Amino acid sequence: MELLAVCTTVADEIQAQRLADAAVDQGLAACVQAEAIRSTYVWSGTLHRDAEIRLVFKTTAAHYPALQRLLLGLHPYELPAIYALPVAAASPAYAAWVRESVARPLGPGAG
Numbered sequence: 001m002e003l004l005a006v007c008t009t010v011a012d013e014i015q016a017q018r019l020a021d022a023a024v025d026q027g028l029a030a031c032v033q034a035e036a037i038r039s040t041y042v043w044s045g046t047l048h049r050d051a052e053i054r055l056v057f058k059t060t061a062a063h064y065p066a067l068q069r070l071l072l073g074l075h076p077y078e079l080p081a082i083y084a085l086p087v088a089a090a091s092p093a094y095a096a097w098v099r100e101s102v103a104r105p106l107g108p109g110a111g
Contacts, residue, residue, distance in 0.1 A: 004060060008082045009080075
């Protein structure tokens with residue numbers, strides 16, 4: 001089972017926590033890391049420089065489609081960046097923990 005690091009960004013901590021909680025509660029991510037970043041981009045012809053929160057969801061390739069659907073459904077952005085990076089290597093114990101964590105749904109919205 002291939003491990004993935006799935007990334008997205010949101011505008012604030014409240015949005016970040018909502019996405020992180022939903023993914024972990026539904027058994028679609030073993031862990032979600034959040035960090036403050038600065039983003040520079042062009043949107044609708046205008047240059048923007050914004051503070052954002054980057055989220056990294058630890059999951060498996062098998063869970064990516066459901067995680068992507070969840071994020072798209074809850075994401076506050078009109079066009080969110082949601083992408084997955086393969087984990088080239090991980091310690092066996094950590095990889096096993098991720099696999100076990102996403103193997104069983106935990107929350108009320110799981111399934």
